[in-house]
Amino acid sequence: DAKTTQPNSMESNEEEPVHLPCNHSTISGTDYIHWYRQLPSQGPEYVIHGLTSNVNNRMASLAIAEDRKSSTLILHRATLRDAAVYYCILKSNSGYALNFGKGTSLLVTP
Amino acid sequence: GAVVSQHPSRVICKSGTSVKIECRSLDFQATTMFWYRQFPKQSLMLMATSNEGSKATYEQGVEKDKFLINHASLTLSTLTVTSAHPEDSSFYICSAVGPGDNNSPLHFGNGTRLTVT
Numbered sequence A: 001d002a003k004t005t006q007p008n009s010m011e012s013n014e015e016e017p018v019h020l021p022c023n024h025s026t027i028s029g030t031d032y033i034h035w036y037r038q039l040p041s042q043g044p045e046y047v048i049h050g051l052t053s054n055v056n057n058r059m060a061s062l063a064i065a066e067d068r069k070s071s072t073l074i075l076h077r078a079t080l081r082d083a084a085v086y087y088c089i090l091k092s093n094s095g096y097a098l099n100f101g102k103g104t105s106l107l108v109t110p
Numbered sequence B: 001g002a003v004v005s006q007h008p009s010r011v012i013c014k015s016g017t018s019v020k021i022e023c024r025s026l027d028f029q030a031t032t033m034f035w036y037r038q039f040p041k042q043s044l045m046l047m048a049t050s051n052e053g054s055k056a057t058y059e060q061g062v063e064k065d066k067f068l069i070n071h072a073s074l075t076l077s078t079l080t081v082t083s084a085h086p087e088d089s090s091f092y093i094c095s096a097v098g099p100g101d102n103n104s105p106l107h108f109g110n111g112t113r114l115t116v117t
Helices: none
Strands: A009-013 A018-023 A032-038 A045-050 A061-064 A070-075 A084-091 A104-109 B004-007 B010-013 B019-025 B032-038 B045-051 B067-073 B076-081 B090-097 B112-116
Touching (some): A009 A018, A018 A104, A070 A084, B010 B019, B019 B032, B032 B067, B032 B076
Parallel strands (some): A009 A104
Antiparallel strands (some): A084 A104, B004 B019, B032 B045, B032 B090
């Protein structure tokens, strides 16, 4: 699977938007971009995924660059409960497994 | 939404004993289940993939005789850590996916924290 690069950590104030970047310059044409997050001592939780177009759901938005070599997860109003490690993962068309990188640890301060 | 239940959430065992961890899909049929391991401050590492009714496929470096996986039904997979040692202490997480397009989200259990003394 192609690799992703994310900042180790980011910090945000509560109720402000958060933009979490992810670089994936070796993405292939059929790779989907998946985002999961993991709260402390819990299993990961699905956030959003997309292929080429920007995506919105109740949790977040996903902005995908036109060349698909990067993407940004947008949390529109961060809450304390959004403090977690956010993983950007490229998912190939073959198989279901996800290979996790190191992710970005998001700290949200009141 | 789809729920994956993992049991137990915490277990402490003595070195040399075996521990079984259960992973159940509560409201969908899980054709494929995955087992991950996570050491403190590290990311999740895929250990094995299991399809219902067939043998699990293990990732390189994971001993299949030590980590026994059984996926006997569409709603249950078990991971047995045999002859556990302190270095097996870790956070074990299962995930499951139902039939359908292989870009469906994975549903994860809440993990089992294993401590081997």
